[in-house]
């Protein structure tokens with residue numbers, strides 16, 4: 001009997017309705033799920049499969065109940081208004097209602113503020129700063145927070161107090177009060193003094209942090225690119241070699257002025273120039289081959305059997321006869337030649353190529369010594385990035401074509417901070433703090449502060465110096481680079497991409 005009941009069309013309809021409800025609740029829950037800020041090294045878990053058991057039904061029903069109560073109260077007010085209209089007597093004193101609602105909002109708000117301060121004030125600051133200038137920076141934060149918090153509490157209490165105290169009363173008439181010079185002066189002067197204090201303090205602190213760079217500071221170059229960081233330390237000569245974006249190549253990612261690396265790049269570019277010149281010399285042959293292929297495909301009907309392949313052949317052919325192919329080659333050649341001549345000019349400048357880049361070390365993490373002054377020199381390869389080291393209270397934009405810097409002295413080793421934070425796995429990081437593209441969220445480099453120069457030296461010794469690729473001698477009989485006349489025409493199929 002029961003079985004029969006369950007199989008009725010009614011139960012199928014109910015199931016369908018439940019299914020729709022489940023789906024809509026799922027999408028609602030997804031929409032309202034708060035997006036929690038996650039530490040960069042946390043792994044994002046895959047989304048859980050939807051199940052009704054995953055939801056806190058008590059909370060959902062409580063919210064529904066609260067909505068219902070609001071609806072009932074609103075209805076009651078509607079009835080009250082209707083009664084007033086019919087009887088002509090005042091049932092609800094709206095001014096009193098508003099005044100008391102104001103009091104409730106004030107008290108609830110202040111309880112909220114107290115709750116936040118009690119339970120979340122540990123997140124107000126990032127914890128002990130690990131740099132020499134960090135405490136000045138933190139104190140600035142506390143002063144600003146202190147002033148604004150005091151003003152916030154006073155103005156909120158006054159706002160709701162006045163709203164309550166001077167609500168409408170039939171036996172009181174409002175006093176017409178137009179202007180008061182004393183009041184105007186007070187509420188102009190007080191914020192002026194406070195803001196001047198805060199701004200001047202910020203200005204002097206910023207100037208101090210950014211201009212006072214100790215002479216003995218060690219330079220570290222920090223290079224930003226989509227999506228990562230590289231650091232460069234001076235080698236034994238204690239001198240960071242010069243660099244320029246024109247010199248960047250696959251084997252020289254930072255574009256340092258190092259002879260072998262740049263010679264290799266010149267060779268690569270020369271080979272490309274030869275290749276393009278070869279293609280230019282054989283344009284007519286190429287177009288003839290493409291025409292032949294094209295006509296063959298059309299006459300045999302292959303163009304219809306293989307439409308995608310035909311499209312490629314047709315594009316090549318039309319680009320060939322219209323001159324688009326020729327222009328592309330010209331542009332490509334011009335670009336390569338310009339680059340080549342720039343590099344050749346750079347190479348002539350022996351003060352730029354002073355050999356100091358040879359022993360530079362390019363590293364994938366940063367190691368610093370406690371209490372030693374550093375100046376970080378920032379460069380960016382592609383777009384604007386921002387180097388952000390919250391533990392050291394350091395942040396600086398990294399702008400392509402515009403070197404920037406930030407000097408600071410770390411005062412706590414990684415070990416000390418781990419102990420202070422009671423977290424044996426805590427590490428300092430330099431993050432990117434400017435949304436710079438798809439993988440921006442993962443753009444970081446580890447920073448370790450060690451206790452002694454000896455520890456730093458051990459790490460440094462384990463880092464390989466910037467090794468330039470060894471030039472491979474060209475095989476005997478090969479065409480001398482740059483001489484296009486001896487180059488055989490290149491197969492046209494390789495030509496276009």
Ligand SMILES: [Cu+2]
Nearest residue numbers: 385432436443
């Ligand atoms: Cu970035």
